[in-house]
Amino acid sequence: xxxxxxxxxxxxxxxxxxxxxxxxxxxxxxxxxxxxxxxxxxxxxxxxxxxxxxxxxxxxxxxxxxxxxxxxxxxxxxxxxxxxxxxxxxxxxxxxxxxxxxxxxxxxxxxxxxxxxxxxxxxxxxxxxxxxxxxxxxxxxxxxxxxxxxxxxxxxxxxxxxxxxxxxxxxxxxxxxxxxxxxxxxxxxxxxxxxxxxxxxxxxxxxxxxxxxxxxxxxxxxxxxxxxxxxxxxxxxxxxxxxxxxxxxxxxxxxxxxxxxxxxxxxxxxxxxxxxxxxxxxxxxxxxxxxxxxxxxxxxxxxxxxxxxxxxxxxxxxxxxxxxxxxxxxxxxxxxxxxxxxxxxxxxxxxxxxxxxxxxxxxxxxxxxxxxxxxxxxxxxxxxxxxxxxxx
Amino acid sequence: xxxxxxxxxxxxxxxxxxxxxxxxxxxxxxxxxxxxxxxxxxxxxxxxxxxxxxxxxxxxxxxxxxxxxxxxxxxxxxxxxxxxxxxxxxxxxxxxxxxxxxxxxxxxxxxxxxxxxxxxxxxxxxxxxxxxxxxxxxxxxxxxxxxxxxxxxxxxxxxxxxxxxxxxxxxxxxxxxxxxxxxxxxxxxxxxxxxxxxxxxxxxxxxxxxxxxxxxxxxxxxxxxxxxxxxxxxxxxxxxxxxxxxxxxxxxxxxxxxxxxxxxxxxxxxxxxxxxxxxxxxxxxxxxxxxxxxxxxxxxxxxxxxxxxxxxxxxxxxxxxxxxxxxxxxxxxxxxxxxxxxxxxxxxxxxxxxxxxxxxxxxxxxxxxxxxxxxxxxxxxxxxxxxxxxxx
Numbered sequence: 001x002x003x004x005x006x007x008x009x010x011x012x013x014x015x016x017x018x019x020x021x022x023x024x025x026x027x028x029x030x031x032x033x034x035x036x037x038x039x040x041x042x043x044x045x046x047x048x049x050x051x052x053x054x055x056x057x058x059x060x061x062x063x064x065x066x067x068x069x070x071x072x073x074x075x076x077x078x079x080x081x082x083x084x085x086x087x088x089x090x091x092x093x094x095x096x097x098x099x100x101x102x103x104x105x106x107x108x109x110x111x112x113x114x115x116x117x118x119x120x121x122x123x124x125x126x127x128x129x130x131x132x133x134x135x136x137x138x139x140x141x142x143x144x145x146x147x148x149x150x151x152x153x154x155x156x157x158x159x160x161x162x163x164x165x166x167x168x169x170x171x172x173x174x175x176x177x178x179x180x181x182x183x184x185x186x187x188x189x190x191x192x193x194x195x196x197x198x199x200x201x202x203x204x205x206x207x208x209x210x211x212x213x214x215x216x217x218x219x220x221x222x223x224x225x226x227x228x229x230x231x232x233x234x235x236x237x238x239x240x241x242x243x244x245x246x247x248x249x250x251x252x253x254x255x256x257x258x259x260x261x262x263x264x265x266x267x268x269x270x271x272x273x274x275x276x277x278x279x280x281x282x283x284x285x286x287x288x289x290x291x292x293x294x295x296x297x298x299x300x301x302x303x304x305x306x307x308x309x310x311x312x313x314x315x316x317x318x319x320x321x322x323x324x325x326x327x328x329x330x331x332x333x334x335x336x337x338x339x340x341x342x343x344x345x346x347x348x349x350x351x352x353x354x355x356x357x358x359x360x361x362x363x364x365x366x367x368x369x370x371x372x373x374x375x376x377x378x379x380x381x382x383x384x385x386x387x388x389x390x391x392x
Numbered sequence: 393x394x395x396x397x398x399x400x401x402x403x404x405x406x407x408x409x410x411x412x413x414x415x416x417x418x419x420x421x422x423x424x425x426x427x428x429x430x431x432x433x434x435x436x437x438x439x440x441x442x443x444x445x446x447x448x449x450x451x452x453x454x455x456x457x458x459x460x461x462x463x464x465x466x467x468x469x470x471x472x473x474x475x476x477x478x479x480x481x482x483x484x485x486x487x488x489x490x491x492x493x494x495x496x497x498x499x500x501x502x503x504x505x506x507x508x509x510x511x512x513x514x515x516x517x518x519x520x521x522x523x524x525x526x527x528x529x530x531x532x533x534x535x536x537x538x539x540x541x542x543x544x545x546x547x548x549x550x551x552x553x554x555x556x557x558x559x560x561x562x563x564x565x566x567x568x569x570x571x572x573x574x575x576x577x578x579x580x581x582x583x584x585x586x587x588x589x590x591x592x593x594x595x596x597x598x599x600x601x602x603x604x605x606x607x608x609x610x611x612x613x614x615x616x617x618x619x620x621x622x623x624x625x626x627x628x629x630x631x632x633x634x635x636x637x638x639x640x641x642x643x644x645x646x647x648x649x650x651x652x653x654x655x656x657x658x659x660x661x662x663x664x665x666x667x668x669x670x671x672x673x674x675x676x677x678x679x680x681x682x683x684x685x686x687x688x689x690x691x692x693x694x695x696x697x698x699x700x701x702x703x704x705x706x707x708x709x710x711x712x713x714x715x716x717x718x719x720x721x722x723x724x725x726x727x728x729x730x731x732x733x734x735x736x737x738x739x740x741x742x743x744x745x746x747x748x749x750x751x752x753x754x755x756x757x758x759x760x761x762x763x764x765x766x767x768x769x770x771x772x773x774x775x776x777x778x779x780x781x782x783x784x
Contacts, residue, residue: 027502029594030713034422043595045612045715046727063727064703068609069598082703084726105509107517110419113510117497120509125499202421203435206461217460220437311456311474321422323437334476335438335455 001244002074004151005038006058012145013054019098021142023050024115024123033104033114035143037244037320042073047085047122050076053096061088086126093132101132102139108337109326112143144326147319149347155371157245158318158349161201162369162381164240165247168192173388178230178255182210182223185234193240201239201246202322208238211363218355218363219312230257230392233267233362239322248322248351249381250367253388263389270307270358271387274366277301278352278383281314281329282368285344286376291329292340298354299331307356313340315351318369325349348372349380393636394466396543397430398450404537405446411490413534415442416507416515425496425506427535429712434465439477439514442468445488453480478518485524493524494531500729501718504535536718539711541739547763549637550710550741553593554761554773556632557639560584565780570622570647574602574615577628585632593631593638594714600630603755610747610755611704622649622784625659625754631714640714640743641773642759645780655781662699662750663779666758669693670744670775673706673721674760677736678768683721684732690746691723699748705732707743710761717741740764741772 013021025033028043040050046063060076067080081088105120106112115123127133150158168189175188189208193200200207210223213232228234232255239248252271254263262268277298285294295314303309313330316323327342329350353367366384370377405413417425420435432442438455452468459472473480497512498504507515519525542550560581567580581600585592592599602615605624620626624647631640644663646655654660669690677686687706695701705722708715719734721742745759758776762769 027715030426030502030715031424031506032422042597065611068613072613081727082725086726105513107510107514110422113508114423115509116505117507117509117512118499118505121497122499205434219457221460221464323419323422333474334478335473 001153002039002041004153005146006052006075008149008151009039009052009142009146010054010056012142013052016141016145017054018100018102018137018142019054020096020101021052021139022101022103024048024103024119025050026119031116034111034321035104035114035139035146038146040070040074042069044070047119049085049089049092051092051096053098057096059092061085061092089126090130093127093130098132099135100137101135102142103136104139104143106138106140106143108339109140109143111147111324111326112138112140140326144342145345147325148317148327148345150319150349150371154245154319155349157243158247158369159380161240161242161245161247162249164196164198164242165238165249166382168238168240169236169249169251172236173253173390176228176234176253176390178228178390178392180228181225182212182216182228183225185210185228185236186223189236189238196240198240198242201241201248208236210234210236213362214360216362218357228255230255231361233358233364235363235365237365237367244320246318246320246322247369248318248367249369250353250365251384251388252364252366253390254361255390256392258392263387264361267358267361267364268387270356270361270364273302273305273307274354274356274364275383275385277354278366278368281352282370282377282379285329285350285370285372287344287346287372287374289344290341291327291344292332294329294344295331295340298352302354302356310355314354318349318351344372346372346374393545394431394433396545397538398444398467400541400543401431401444401534401538402446402448404534405444408533408537409446410492410494410529410534411446412488412493413444413531414493414495416440416495416511417442418511423508426503426713427496427506427531427538430538432462432466434461436462439511441477441481441484443484443488445490449488451484453477453484481518482522485519485522490524491527492529493527494534495528496531496535498530498532498535500731501532501535503539503716503718504530504532532718536734537737539717540709540719540737542711542741542763546637546711547741549635550639550761551772553632553634553637553639554641556588556590556634557630557641558774560630561628561641561643564628565645565782568620568626568645568782570620570782570784572620573617574604574608574620575617577602577620577626578615581628581630588632590632590634593633593640600628603627605754606752608754610749620647622647623753625750625756627755627757629757629759636712638710638712638714639761640710640759641761642745642757643776643780644756644758645782646753647782648784650784655779656753659750659753659756660779661697662748662753662756665694665697665699666746666748666756667775667777669746670758670760673744674762674769674771677721677742677762677764679736679738679764679766681736682733683719683736684724686721686736687723687732690744694746694748702747706746710741710743736764738764738766742769
């Protein structure tokens with residue numbers, strides 16, 4: 001996969017007429033560059049430069065003791081050093097003499113912002129007597145294309161992770177009962193995941209995240225000792241990593257009271273509002289459109305139905321990371337910088353995950369995953385059509 | 393532990409007369425700041441600022457959906473936002489009005505260089521109409537003190553991780569035989585680690601690292617299908633994580649030929665040169681000394697014995713990370729920047745890990761761990777005194 005993505009990066013360099021992509025890092029186990037998961041697949045210790053050129057050169061300048069490990073992981077021509085990378089870097093740059101040089105710095109996109117400020121200063125200092133510092137530009141557009149355009153094997157890995165996750169959700173429906181705690185449900189999910197030999201898609205403290213009732217955090221928090229009560233909603237945010245790629249899905253359950261024969265009207269209305277917001281957003285999602293317009297469709301639909309708008313974006317890309325890619329389906333808020341204005345491309349894989357609060361019951365959420373095709377999207381997850389109801 | 397380290401950070405701010413420590417991050421699962429393992433203990437999603445002041449203020453400015461998770465992990469006063477952190481950041485800075493502000497940027501120390509260049513630009517842009525950008529300075533000295541000075545509970549956790557590792561090494565001595573592959577030995581170690589419910593101290597691909605014979609990579613690479621032969625050396629680099637803290641140790645074995653009754657003279661001489669280099673370096677290591685001088689003692693001892701010098705530093709600190717802390721026992725090479733000139737302090741925990749090649753047999757390495765006390769060091773590992781010999 002690394003070789004395929006490196007090859008794809010070379011194509012994208014050509015397409016965007018950028019001569020060189022220079023990734024400058026050190027001690028990546030402490031400060032990883034988010035792009036090295038696709039372009040290297042391992043860590044390095046001392047100051048290292050990974051260089052791709054539009055002419056197809058793939059060069060790694062690394063500390064001597066990292067040499068073998070880099071060779072074992074990715075098809076770079078490895079040149080190693082002992083005392084300082086400086087002279088090696090200068091001579092390599094001069095030999096290639098690139099006119100446009102992309103470096104991983106970006107105010108907009110965390111995925112294109114792996115270069116630390118200290119390393120940026122070192123790079124400028126090393127190259128100060130060359131013309132190359134003046135030729136630096138952000139790798140944003142390279143990163144967006146490379147992370148976004150999934151190759152076949154990446155798509156298959158994501159599909160496989162989704163399938164495993166949906167299978168576990170089905171088992172949860174058979175297992176879960178009023179009186180269990182969030183932690184119990186989470187523990188059951190972890191057991192199922194481990195039986196499958198899989199690992200969580202994000203921080204294990206919050207994956208799975210299980211939220212029940214009207215007082216839960218609702219997002220980005222771990223399961224608690226809160227007990228599931230009848231009349232409450234439970235929503236779960238969960239994904240697995242399989243063959244390096246992840247899923248990220250949410251489902252909503254309702255626990256009936258002893259005297260109920262169906263979920264209350266307001267719970268069903270909340271669930272169906274979310275479901276239909278996703279349907280409407282998915283129907284409009286296609287190449288060439290700016291992400292914020294898709295977010296707006298779902299957001300407005302929910303507000304029009306009388307609910308408060310959700311305090312996050314409608315959807316993000318998935319890949320090796322749970323929050324992957326550059327283009328986002330999100331509002332034009334400062335915190336998202338320019339990402340809502342990036343254009344949707346074929347090959348991208350997005351979540352769709354609006355949310356709303358059903359007063360007194362809990363949070364209704366669904367998170368589906370779609371892949372963008374030439375004319376529109378295809379759901380990779382089997383969408384939740386009905387509220388999942390658990391009898392007392 | 394997080395609360396203790398935050399309290400220690402406030403003391404260090406006072407000691408160094410710095411008014412504020414400002415840590416500015418986003419999506420820390422992709423671009424973590426290395427200091428948040430000690431000062432937060434979880435991840436955050438949107439642009440977030442963690443602020444500590446010499447007056448004891450602990451403030452976290454975070455996206456609204458991260459609020460609960462931050463509260464669950466660390467004792468910050470959490471203030472959340474939805475659209476943009478900008479106004480909140482400006483008003484918080486104005487309220488505190490610090491004269492000296494440390495930010496995590498450093499050319500010298502990866503641990504103090506968690507601020508990406510893109511985030512640095514955003515920070516400067518947000519605060520451009522305030523006096524605060526001019527008051528920024530590197531957090532290097534804060535980071536060095538906070539990571540270096542282990543509190544009691546940290547030291548106990550490290551000791552415990554070391555004990556588990558030495559126990560596994562003992563089991564390896566009983567298990568390993570000529571004819572096994574490096575991967576088999578590594579697999580045995582992983583099994584032992586999992587039986588203890590522990591995880592590896594660094595990248596599991598290279599932890600344990602098992603090297604045998606004269607043709608192995610020798611460092612920073614994973615185990616291979618290479619078969620252990622008689623007449624060869626095996627060295628293992630391995631550590632575990634226990635209660636969040638790690639060990640990092642190396643040991644050397646020799647596999648006797650059928651007709652040998654002891655290891656060859658040159659293998660023993662290689663091993664003992666390493667052992668004595670560590671003894672000499674440890675004897676000189678004490679507070680106030682610059683790290684490079686300790687490296688020099690071991691390096692010169694090995695060179696004087698007729699071997700090539702090793703291509704890395706003699707030792708690094710350990711803690712939550714296998715390569716932890718700031719001060720290094722390393723040569724004055726450009727790749728280590730100013731770290732070799734930092735002064736050793738009491739409370740720091742260092743590895744001592746020289747290496748040399750025994751021609752035709754393999755690499756001799758030992759890695760011990762010591763804690764620096766007022767007058768000198770105390771070994772936390774039970775030092776390897778003799779070459780461990782395996783009979784055919």
